[in-house]
Amino acid sequence: MMGNDTDLQNGVTKKVPGPTVINYKITYEMSAKRMHEVPVIGEKENFFGRDDWSEEEAAELLHLGKLGSQAKNCMNCHTLLGNGAYYAPDLTKAWLDPAWGPEGSMQAMTGKSTKEEAMAEFLQHPSQYATHARMMPNLAITEREAKGLVAFLKHMSSIDTNGFPRNFGKIKGAVHGK
Numbered sequence: 001m002m003g004n005d006t007d008l009q010n011g012v013t014k015k016v017p018g019p020t021v022i023n024y025k026i027t028y029e030m031s032a033k034r035m036h037e038v039p040v041i042g043e044k045e046n047f048f049g050r051d052d053w054s055e056e057e058a059a060e061l062l063h064l065g066k067l068g069s070q071a072k073n074c075m076n077c078h079t080l081l082g083n084g085a086y087y088a089p090d091l092t093k094a095w096l097d098p099a100w101g102p103e104g105s106m107q108a109m110t111g112k113s114t115k116e117e118a119m120a121e122f123l124q125h126p127s128q129y130a131t132h133a134r135m136m137p138n139l140a141i142t143e144r145e146a147k148g149l150v151a152f153l154k155h156m157s158s159i160d161t162n163g164f165p166r167n168f169g170k171i172k173g174a175v176h177g178k
Contacts, residue, residue, distance in 0.1 A: 005055050019058035021158045022047045022151050028096045036163030039096075047154065048116055048147060058151070065152025068145045077136075080156065082164060088134060090165050094119075095150075095157035106131075119153065120146035 004018040025042040044051040053061070069075070075084030078091045099106045100115045109129050112118040122129055123146040126136035141149065 015160045017041060017155070017158045018055065019062050019155065020053055020055055022058050022061070022154050023051045023053050024158075026095065026154065026158045028093065028157075034163070038160055038163070039158050041158060046114070047151070048114075061148050061151040062155050064145065064148030065150070065155075066148075068141070068149050069152060072139045072141065072145075079165075081159070081161065088136065091153060091156065092161065092165055093157050095154040116147075116150050116154070119150045123149055 002016045002018060003021075005020040007018060021041060023044055025045040027040045027042060028037050029040050030036070031038045047053065069080070074080065074091065077085050077088035079086060080091050082092075094100075095115070098104050100118055101107060102115075106122060106129070107113075107115060107118040110118040110121040112121050120143065122136075123139075123141045124143060125138070127138050
């Protein structure tokens with residue numbers, strides 16, 4: 001069952017948080033009780049300059065991102081929640097990847113000042129940012145679609161996947177920022 005904004009405001013954790021989770025900081029931390037990493041929803045955090053996306057606005061943005069991921073056939077190359085292809089990086093926890101953070105190579109490469117702006121820039125102009133031998137094709141993603149896709153990826157990173165993908169926590173900086 002998907003949570004809602006009231007759950008988030010009251011610190012109630014659901015397996016799938018509500019859409020307004022985009023208003024909050026999400027980290028990935030080791031749970032001693034569960035013996036694997038879990039997403040932790042923290043304090044409010046700006047997302048594209050705001051931390052007050054209403055449930056309706058956030059749900060619309062996530063829906064746009066989900067439809068965009070389907071229309072652009074992201075899973076032809078990427079994996080989402082264990083489904084899709086293994087040609088390109090797994091996107092399940094993409095929002096939490098330190099490469100997109102303030103000290104990360106992707107944020108520096110795009111010249112953007114926030115993680116969400118860097119991700120949106122990359123999605124709109126992937127051929128300008130060669131990251132490895134397998135380059136992402138230019139899919140003519142609009143600014144609005146990119147914003148929706150980034151919201152969708154942030155929401156996906158907040159889903160408790162019982163430690164999946166297992167190797168994500170081994171990425172330097174992915175767990176506890178270390």
